[in-house]
Amino acid sequence: MNKIPVGIIGVSGYTGLELIKILLNHPVFEINYVANSQGEQYLCDIHPALKGVFDLKIQKANPKEASKKCSLVFLALPHKNAMSFAKELLACGVKVVDLSADYRLEQKNYESHYATLHTDTQNLSKAVYGLVEYTREKIKKASLVANPGCYPTATLLGLIPFLPYLENSSIFVDAKSGVSGAGKQLTQNTHYPTINENIFSYSPFQHRHQIEIEEKCAILGNKPVKVNFVPHLVPFTQGMLVSIFATLKQTIDPLEILKKCYENEAFIRIRDIPADVHSVRGSNFCDIFAKCRGKDIYINTAIDNLLRGASSQGVVNANLMCHLDENLSIPKIG
Template sequence: MKVSIVGATGYSGLELLRLVSQHPNLELISLHSLTGKGELLSETFPLVKETGYDLIVEPVDAVRISAIAEIVFLATPAGIAKDLIPLLSSSLQIIDLSGDFRLEKSENYDNWYGQSAAAQALRDEAIYGLSEWEQTALMGARLIANPGCYATAILLALMPLFEKLAMGDVIIDAKSGVSGAGKGLSPATHFMQTHDNLQAYKINRHQHIPEIEQQLSKVTESVAPITLTTQLLPIARGLMATIYFETSATNQQLSAIFATAYQQAPFVRIFAEQLPTIQQVIGSNYCDIGWHKDERTGRVTLISVIDNLVKGAAGQAIQNVNISQGWEQTLGLPLLPILI
């Protein structure tokens, strides 16, 4: 199927290009950027030179995209997709990697993103694409809202527990590589600020909070407001969510819950008390989950790691296309992380 990528010069857009290039059923036909002026992609990113994917970066043209593509990935900042999608052909399959269609309630989008929400009809049509939990809904979906990176790591760890246990307060400390902040430069992402440093930001105000609470509410009657601290790590990519909660469930019961939830999930690996690290998922679409229960306090420390650009963005987008098209979930996705 013919693919266009909008936002092709951002980090998620570049990761999409890499993954589409490896997919046997997808053919990349155009790249678009909000700042595209008709230059070759290699003028900005020399790594694509002479690869066959050194395409011209075109301006965003809804008419042209509608005429040539069958699938379009929107790897754009929040607020772009909701205005662009109404201009695109209704025959296109659209995977939106921004937050424009993740939240069901317009007031949540207004509050957490600071701008007006997308049209109600489009929000009603959008399928939230947490791949492992929405497979039936994703089949044949035209408009897919790809989850956020923090939301992906946290939800994959918490959904089975909220479904099976009586969960109370949850405290989350989540850390991401600098690519999670996007390509745009800010004082917080300058080398001298990120190198040898650790920075907390958007404490309890991160826009993935309502997304997480919304999806947890699908599997349980009541969800207490979560506490989320997000932090920037001095690494390029990778994300670790460390989650704290109290439970009477034993280690054996926790293992059984996760084993049952993900026995048919090729990209979720359960490590139990062998705690996962960021390095072991880099370049892959895996989410690795492990935990430790403190028998003295009854508290569990639950750890979930992903590559924020793959499982947290482009990889899950490809996985969602695979599911929606009836293909194998693993098609075109690397099964072996980058070792060094």
């Protein structure tokens, strides 16, 4: 099979490194272009683990140059930055998997929670939300896929199967993420003396991923809901654990519903005991557990925030966009 040249713009962060690790083992995708805002370095200068393994020179990000070398580009950029790159790449006929928030939300929700003005509304209307289990057929036809956020991925995969059975009452989501979810930039919250042997919530009821969860429940699950979302930072590097609490209309067998919903999904595992972070770390799996007490339901999911919540999910989307086996080179174990 002919190689497909791909690039990564925003290669300096944790998700950029994870993308490289996956793509280096991919039998079809070939990394031809890596870039960040500065360029003029080699990958091992930023990611020492790649020394002697893959040491491509990093370019200063330029969408026109990327389009000359790539058929598909992964954008691992902050929100507001990605849309200008995506717009130029798409105009040059290059497919884009965007790992930022720039194309995940409807315009009104994006402009209310991320930026006052979306500068690429034409492509925003064409973007496909890349939650594979629910948008697979659309992804296959897409030129632009918006990779879901890590918190929404873990929450939606657990919540959507139960939406038809839920009362029209508030849903509460307690989510815990490893420190890598905050990115490489040092902050007071991620400073070692703050996070070590500590756990705390941040942005309760105000986190930007709350609107993403609500919007996608309405679109993918066909049920508008009110979600009260509270994220927490916990003192490990990688992984995410989500607990969802809701009220049912009737008594159900939650594990049977999950098994039926995901019976043909390679990277969803239904657990008989609560999910845990160690079991999914380094993989694309989402583990899901659920239990009822009368009409109260508890749903529990675990993912690797850097992989299923970002990079490996992005490669699954790219595989589908390029009409390859969707699970080609996707990690099953760390």
